[in-house]
Amino acid sequence: xxxxxLGTKSxxxxxxxxxxxxxxxxxxxxxxxxxRPQESAxxxxxxxxxxxxIMDANVMTVLIAKDNxxxxxxxxxxxxxxxxxxxxLAEMGKRYNIEFTDEELRLFEKTGTSVGVPIQDMxxxxxxxxxxxxxxxxxxxxxxxxxxxxxxxxxxxxxxxxAVQTMxxxxxxxPFPVVREVLDILQDKNVNRFNLxxxxxxxxxxxxxxxxx
Amino acid sequence: MADIxxxxxxxxxxxxxxKGDxxxxxxxxxxxxxxxxxFFMLTAAFSKPKVMEIVLPExxxxxxxxxxxxxxxxxxxxIILGPDDKVFWYPGKADPDVTxxxxxxxxxxxxxxxLLDRNxxxxxxIDQFEKDVIAGKIDIKQDSMRSAISQLKKDxxxxxxxLIKAYKTAKYKNFVDIIDEMSIVGIARYTFTEMDxxxxxxxxxAIGAKPETxxxxxx
Numbered sequence: 001x002x003x004x005x006l007g008t009k010s011x012x013x014x015x016x017x018x019x020x021x022x023x024x025x026x027x028x029x030x031x032x033x034x035x036r037p038q039e040s041a042x043x044x045x046x047x048x049x050x051x052x053x054i055m056d057a058n059v060m061t062v063l064i065a066k067d068n069x070x071x072x073x074x075x076x077x078x079x080x081x082x083x084x085x086x087x088x089l090a091e092m093g094k095r096y097n098i099e100f101t102d103e104e105l106r107l108f109e110k111t112g113t114s115v116g117v118p119i120q121d122m123x124x125x126x127x128x129x130x131x132x133x134x135x136x137x138x139x140x141x142x143x144x145x146x147x148x149x150x151x152x153x154x155x156x157x158x159x160x161x162x163a164v165q166t167m168x169x170x171x172x173x174x175p176f177p178v179v180r181e182v183l184d185i186l187q188d189k190n191v192n193r194f195n196l197x198x199x200x201x202x203x204x205x206x207x208x209x210x211x212x213x
Numbered sequence: 214m215a216d217i218x219x220x221x222x223x224x225x226x227x228x229x230x231x232k233g234d235x236x237x238x239x240x241x242x243x244x245x246x247x248x249x250x251x252f253f254m255l256t257a258a259f260s261k262p263k264v265m266e267i268v269l270p271e272x273x274x275x276x277x278x279x280x281x282x283x284x285x286x287x288x289x290x291x292i293i294l295g296p297d298d299k300v301f302w303y304p305g306k307a308d309p310d311v312t313x314x315x316x317x318x319x320x321x322x323x324x325x326x327x328l329l330d331r332n333x334x335x336x337x338x339i340d341q342f343e344k345d346v347i348a349g350k351i352d353i354k355q356d357s358m359r360s361a362i363s364q365l366k367k368d369x370x371x372x373x374x375x376l377i378k379a380y381k382t383a384k385y386k387n388f389v390d391i392i393d394e395m396s397i398v399g400i401a402r403y404t405f406t407e408m409d410x411x412x413x414x415x416x417x418x419a420i421g422a423k424p425e426t427x428x429x430x431x432x
């Protein structure tokens with residue numbers, strides 16, 4: 001019986017289509033990826049049936065973390081040349097007699113993270129490089145009536161960007177009086193329209209429930 | 214798999230390059246790309262968070278002489294968010310002697326049923342309207358559909374006027390849930406107000422005096 005001769009060359013698979021596909025997928029994922037700045041405090045938002053998607057620009061967000069700390073965030077608006085963030089910080093500094101350098105303002109603009117420190121600590125906070133050190137410093141924005149910095153942040157944000165919309169991102173287990181306090185501060189500044197950030201949950205009302213008399 | 218062939222010097226002087234087959238090994242590239250794809254896939258946030266819009270009535274400031282709007286007592290339904298995801302409700306006006314708080318919860322047969330019982334007429338109207346749109350009986354654009362529904366709500370004069378109040382130990386979640394219920398049931402008029410002392414007392418009694426009422430009913 002003659003022996004079957006096997007080829008000595010290793011079998012080769014043409015990888016070009018695979019590479020093509022991978023490149024396409026990779027491009028897709030890179031383009032759709034949205035890099036959001038890391039939130040300083042974890043917040044589990046409650047569920048709701050609302051299907052309105054979150055707005056991308058012209059928003060200020062009041063964050064209420066699990067431990068009742070308040071954070072404030074504002075974005076630069078759709079036009080990045082406008083640079084709302086440094087302007088708002090400069091206004092805040094003026095109010096508290098703190099002079100922020102151009103470098104500090106630029107840094108504040110670049111890091112899109114929310115404000116979680118009293119304005120008095122802002123300089124030291126911006127100077128920090130390490131994220132862990134920064135998180136350790138975040139004690140929340142003061143909201144008590146003697147030094148209501150949240151109210152001022154809201155005031156200046158609205159002055160500098162009149163189109164700004166208010167969003168509230170609260171943890172599901174935050175006691176309601178804390179939320180009420182934030183709502184009160186916002187209403188004092190004539191903000192009566194809020195957007196509560198929630199995640200989607202579907203609820204159906206069944207036929208029999210309607211029919212029951 | 215390395216494919217770039219090294220020329221062997223053969224037959225003295227002349228180099229004779231092999232024709233064709235100048236393949237590049239793509240394995241490392243594929244490796245790297247799969248890694249990157251995995252990374253981007255895992256970090257991609259597909260479901261964007263949603264927002265729920267609420268509008269609160271403007272605050273009446275202390276120096277302003279504005280009377281709060283009067284509403285019909287018969288249509289009023291008071292909902293109080295209690296501790297531990299409990300919901301209390303009572304119709305009409307609070308009276309410390311007469312009013313008894315009804316206790317319920319956020320389940321489908323809880324507060325939703327209470328609201329639906331009172332809002333059935335409007336709910337049917339909205340439901341019928343939506344069905345007609347889906348069936349093609351009414352030709353209307355998506356944008357005007359929303360305004361048509363809010364017009365239906367505006368014209369409604371039988372449904373309840375819901376006053377939502379929160380006890381001090383309520384959670385933020387309860388607040389979102391109750392507004393959710395309003396939109397599920399299609400309540401036309403609801404607002405959020407402060408609790409008064411009568412209601413505070415009623416809730417405190419309802420929470421604190423639980424064992425007492427239980428023993429009384431056992432007698």
